[in-house]
Amino acid sequence: MADTPQLNLSDKLFALLRILHTAMLVMALFYVGVGEIARGRRTQESKVFYLALLVAALVEVAAVLYIRLSLVPKAEQVLQTDSENKSALMSLRKWYVICFALSLGVAFYGLVLRIMDAPWQKAGLFYVVGFVLILMCSPRKPM
Numbered sequence: 315m316a317d318t319p320q321l322n323l324s325d326k327l328f329a330l331l332r333i334l335h336t337a338m339l340v341m342a343l344f345y346v347g348v349g350e351i352a353r354g355r356r357t358q359e360s361k362v363f364y365l366a367l368l369v370a371a372l373v374e375v376a377a378v379l380y381i382r383l384s385l386v387p388k389a390e391q392v393l394q395t396d397s398e399n400k401s402a403l404m405s406l407r408k409w410y411v412i413c414f415a416l417s418l419g420v421a422f423y424g425l426v427l428r429i430m431d432a433p434w435q436k437a438g439l440f441y442v443v444g445f446v447l448i449l450m451c452s453p454r455k456p457m
Contacts (some may be wrong), residue, residue, distance in 0.1 A: 324397050324455065331410050331453035338414045342421040342445045349428030349437060364436065367423045371440060374416040378447050381416075385409050390456040397456070410453055417447035 321329070386409050392402035421444025428437040 322398060323400065324393070324403055327403050327407055328453055328455045331407065334411070334414060335448070335451070335453055338418050338448045339445070341418060342441065342448055345421050345425040345444075346441050349425045349441075352429050354429050354431040359432070363430075364427070364432070367427065367440070371420045371423050371443065374420050375443065375447065378413050378416045378451065381409050381413050382451055386413075390454075393456045410451060413451040414448065417444050417451060420444035420447060 386406065389402045389406040389409065392399050421441050424437040424440030424444065427440065
């Protein structure tokens, strides 16, 4: 019977993050489908509600960019010298999960707008930005 190689902690973590990343991409596409199926009746369009979602999405985009461009590289820098540093791995996991959640939240705003029967152009903006943010947060193992 052949010995199966044991994966170290960093390999397990990045495998889990890649699975989670793929699930988030699928979920964003799922939102598009659900939005088309569950589209509501044409109601009076609320500019205030749209602007509130737009502001919330902009805050989330700023948070994702800050985390991805500032906090994730700090954890990756530690992992370049010690790839099995548990605190750096857990920190990296935390930042990636937060990025995924915030990115998917932006796509979710598109779903909310579409269910409220907003035009595709308005809801689609949120879908696309959320999807692009998820793609931007693709987990990469430091070398």
